Amino acid sequence: MKFFSKFIKSKINKDIQQNSVDNFQSEGNINQQRFEKYMYYIKNGIVDSNGKIYKGIKIPIYLKKIIVEYLNYSEVIQNIEFGNCTKENSLFSEIYQEISRFVDIKYNKYLSREICEEEKMLYEDFTIICNKPICVNINELDILLNPWTGEKTIRNLISINDNNVFDGTRYSRNVENCYLYPMDIVVCGRGNHSQFSARYKNQGNTIISEIHDYSNLYSKIKFNGDNYIQKDNGEVIPLEYDKELIFYSGIIFELGRCILNNNHHSLDVTKKLF
Structure with missing residues (x-):
């Protein structure tokens, strides 16, 4: 029972640590991800109402x-x-x-x-x-x-x-x-x-x-x-x-x-x- 309790605690601590790392990484990358959303439209264009790709200056x-x-x-x-x-x-x-x-x-x-x-x-x-x-x-x-x-x-x-x-x-x-x-x-x-x-x-x-x-x-x-x-x-x-x-x-x-x-x-x- 003690072993099982220690295992659960160890698993919870590892999950918390991993979540902390993931959160730190996501916070570090969030602005770059936001930035790429804008650049995506610049690079790839949009599909216009006629189904064609538009990449013009209007974007x-x-x-x-x-x-x-x-x-x-x-x-x-x-x-x-x-x-x-x-x-x-x-x-x-x-x-x-x-x-x-x-x-x-x-x-x-x-x-x-x-x-x-x-x-x-x-x-x-x-x-x-x-x-x-x-x-x-x-x-x-x-x-x-x-x-x-x-x-x-x-x-x-x-x-x-x-x-x-x-x-x-x-x-x-x-x-x-x-x-x-x-x-x-x-x-x-x-x-x-x-x-x-x-x-x-x-x-x-x-x-x-x-x-x-x-x-x-x-x-x-x-x-x-x-x-x-x-x-x-x-x-x-x-x-x-x-x-x-x-x-x-x-x-x-x-x-x-x-x-x-x-x-x-x-x-x-x-x-x-x-």
Whole structure:
């Protein structure tokens, strides 16, 4: 009886240990598995309504749209439930800039707005392409937003309507948007709540005053589901950000590779620039 009891205990302990190992391995691989789900559609395409395999540029474009909307709505919900606690989506720009600095690869910056004499020193490393912002329909591009106050988001949803259509050009001092290529997304610096509401209502226009071109990174860097790594030596680029933020920035980075390889441009101005 004692032997049988010891056997059972030993078996239970082994099962617990094995489960711990399995759980650790699954946790270690979970982001790579998630990453591969996205890459599967890129590599293998989808079966269209006619039963044919489609592998075109629309796949990465729509995957990107889904991710951006998910991140925007997730931030709104988090702030409704827990208060004014996040401003994370705008960190995408910061992540790409940090990667650029780490590998010492310059990314190109373009300015599309009027600047005064006092501002010129701030924009010494920018190429000025126009003295006014680029105007686009509010849903023409995918905009990463930081609607950091739940109450303000709801208030804007109520106030922006047919009689009060959002106009980014008119209120340009309150709107700050930067377009990232080839990620093909806009990151908002100011005007988060109003643009979120305008996009939901599908009413109005907005503006872009900066364009950042990260094309030079793609020959040197890739994302593997967990980390950004250097292609030549496999070195991981250390980033101290929320893991989910790194993950989705990496997915969009790799979707940007498809956009770059297909020479796709959502803006006419980038067709001329790059």
